[in-house]
Amino acid sequence: MVKAMKYLGIKITLNRVKIADFQDILCNVTDKLNAWSKKSLSLGGKLVLIDSSLLSMPIFLVTHSIVPKRLLFELEKLCRSFLWHKKDESKGMHYVAWKEICKPRCYGGLGVHSPLDRIGALRSKLAWNFIQKPQSLLHRVMAARYGNDVMNGVHRKINSTAWKILVDGGKCLKMAVRWSIGKGDKVNVLNDTWILDRCLNRWPTFIDCNALDGVYVQQFILSNGLWDYKKLQNFFHPDLVHLISQVHIVFEGEDHLELMKKCSGKTVSALVYEQILINRFNMEDMDFFPWLQKLKLKKKVEVFWWRLWKAAIPTNLFLKNRNIASDDSCPRGCNECESYEHIMVHCKHMTEVIAKMVEWGIPIPVYNSLDSCLQGLKSIAQEKSGIAQIYCNIVYHSWKN
Ligand SMILES: [Zn+2]
Incomplete structure (x- = not known):
């Protein structure tokens, strides 16, 4: 008797699946991380790699089989430590919570797709297919055994993996159909x-x-x-x-x-995922991020400004308040306390660059406080986006140096 087999990359087994069955995927992830950690990458660069490569690896498996949640937790943990830990693998501080990073962009996060949040949405397309094709073999077999109500089905007593996946998808599908x-x-x-x-x-x-x-x-x-x-x-x-x-x-x-939503051009999974997000988040203080996104900055600069907004940049004042550093003055020798206002508006390093550029005839605005800086950038982000871009870049590079 065959007790377990692999079909199209999915393990089919009579026993309960364990984390050990998915060892390949963890190995793949750690291999990639080992290769990447040798390079020096900015935070923005790491985020791109995580979102485009690491977190999409388990998508197929998650959609078509019951993957233990602990495996996904493990995977996200690896991503988190890759993101924040230092190059020599010593531990670094996690400045922004992983949940914040995973929030979609329209809700003020960085739009990283956590597979844990997407399980239901991914499976909902299978449930939709099941409902749309009553003549298919799968539908007829399932309906004869378990009935055809995937949207209100309960799967506590039923052991069939296929039925569990369909019901799980159906539960989420409910949000997007009428x-x-x-x-x-x-x-x-x-x-x-x-x-x-x-x-x-x-x-x-x-x-x-x-x-x-x-x-x-x-x-x-x-x-x-x-x-x-x-x-x-x-x-x-x-x-x-x-x-x-x-x-x-x-x-x-x-x-x-x-x-x-008909004719939206989106897949069923995407529509359901959108609904899940709408139900989960509410619009918070969203004054800051939309204009920043419109500037189309380089990823590393955008992430830097996003962290400024989240108050998660380790300036000396930040470190002193947490008893990590004893000196809160600007390391570039301005004899001033290095606060967010300082690095965004007052730092000598950046004001000198701006003065030089104004001398060359590029009208970079000069602000005198944090609020006026943010208000000013927001107002010029629409028409003079080039100028706002230059300002954001100057702040980033003067802080980096
Ligand atoms: Zn300074």
């Missing part, structure tokens, strides 16, 4: 999404929950394919009845699922 109403016999009033973009259960609203429990949409549709307003008014608030009246009914058609 029922189009036909006969209404498949759509549960409370649990399924059929009005706007969420199901009534997740909506604080005025409905008669007890009476609607287990009721299907069919009961509110008349035999001529129109809404039964009398009945609707008994259960729903007038505003909601108005909303429901706008839901289109396909007369005598079957209920079917559709994507909420």
